[in-house]
Amino acid sequence: MKIGEKIRRLRLQYGLTQKELGDRCELSKGFISQLENDVTSPSIATLVDILTCLGTDLKTFFDDDNEQKISFGLSDYSVSQNEELKHEIAWLVPNAQKNSMEPIRLTLEPGGSTAPDSPHEGEEFGYVISGQILLHIGSKTCRVRKGESFYFTASAVHSLENTGKTRAIVLWISSPPSF
DSSP, X not given: OOHHHHHHHHHHHTTOOHHHXXXXXXXXXXXXXXXXXXXXXXXXXXXXXXXXXXXXXXXHHHOXXXXXXXXXXXXXXEEEEETTTTEEEEESSTTGGGSSOEEEEXXXXXXXXXXXXXXXXXXXXXXXXXXXXXXXXXXXXXXXXXXXXXXXXXXXXEEEEOOSSSOEEEEEEEESOOO
């Protein structure tokens, strides 16, 4: 987080010049300029004064919810390949383990599978983007084809398998995260 950039946004939001903010906080326009350009850092006491003049407080200012990234692309994905099981997992949201759900893109080559996942709290949802898979839940098995989805509570051992002749791609979402 760039403190200076965030202070500049707040100052502009209130329609204040650097001089006006400096006057309100008993600071110089030059100090406000250096602060906004990340040339200098304020003491905690000075930062509290500035934030008070901008109508906020430390907790709100440093709350990352307002700056949470909401759109992700290929450069954000983390990818893991398993040659033995013939699959690739792409985590679509960085650090999703701290969220309440974790979306992945699972690519299963022909003959590929996931390792059996032990029973755990939560739910699993998947949508087959291409190909087809076998979904194993406990002693049950069902085929899920392109354009179809699955949903189950994760109360039994479960895994996916590609017994077809073409690659299968699945959007798989676990809640809470388990991958």
